[in-house]
Amino acid sequence: MKLEILYEDAHLIAVNKPAGIPVIPDRFNTDAPSVNKLLEAATGSRIWVIHRLDRxxxxxxxxxxxxxxxxxLSLQFQEHSVGKFYAGLVNGRLAKESGRIESPIAEHPTIKGKMIVTKSGKPSVTDYRVVSQWPLHSLLQFQIHTGRTHQIRVHMQSIGHPIVADNLYGDGEPFRLSAIKKKYKLSLKEEEERPLLSRLALHAYRLIFEDMEGRERMIEAPLPKDINACVQQLNKQQSKHTF
Structure with a gap:
């Protein structure tokens, strides 16, 4: 797999991480592809991991x-001085066009790998802004000011609007055209419907940081094809609904 390089200088390199691949090797399957291994193979040199994204x-x-x-750079992330912006498709329509979620987050007491909102958790801050809304979905922009595990996913679940296709904090249901298009019919070549999106509908689209020369850098990655396909179909179908 070839990684798309978004930015590179003598000290840093940024890629557009594909969905479905971990940042570092899975400890239970060390031979499986990971972004850092792919990047080291492509560059022929050692690469240091600064931060992570969910698989x-x-x-x-x-x-x-x-x-x-x-x-x-690790210090900038630790001090929360990096601008971290995401785009996400969520279930439902939000009552407020923008807001801040400050619910503390901690590990689930019994389910390994899952996080929860709890008063005893670590401080967690997520800002959100509605970009577009439809009868059953909303496209949001997020800025996270802390870096808790699954932060956006946990916070959106806590206010009743989980990320689409989130199998840990939502219903895990893929995004299907039949769910938003009236009188949907399969084509003659299809035996069953193929989802437009079948993974977590969350994308890290912008990162702002200070480079080694002290200059502010902003790196962006466009909305990926699967999330964009959902947005296009939602826009196409919305004229057929009144809301």
Whole structure:
């Protein structure tokens, strides 16, 4: 698999992470593809991981080429001075066009790998803004000011609008055209409907940070084809609904 490089200099390299691939190797399957291994194979040199995205989240992912860059950029993430922006398709229509969620997050007491909102959790801050809304879905922009595990997913579940196709915090249902199009019919070549999107509908589209020369850098990754296909169909069908 060839990774799309979004930015590169002598110290840093950023790629557009595909959905479905972990940032680092799975400890239970070390031979499976991972972004850092693919990048090291492509560049022929060691790569340092600065931050991570969930396996099914796509978008901007930044790596360091040396220890000094790794230290400086990691510190920016730790101090929450990096601008981290996401786009996500959620279930339902939001009552408010924008808002801030400040619910603390902690690990689930019994389910490994799952997070929950709880008063005893770590401070977590997510800003959201509605970009587009339809009868059953909304496209949102998120900015996270902390970096808790599954932060956006947990926060959106907590207000009743989980990310589309989230199998941990939502219903996990893929996005199908038949769900929004009246009188949907399969084509003669199809035996069953193929979902427009079958993974977590979350994309890291913008990252703002200070590079090794002290200059502000902004790296962006366009909305991926699967999420964009859903948005296009929602726009196409919305004229047939009154809301």
């Amino acid at each position: 099914d989240t796509s978008g901007v992912l930044l790596f360091a080429k040396d220890e000094l860059a790794h230290k400086k």
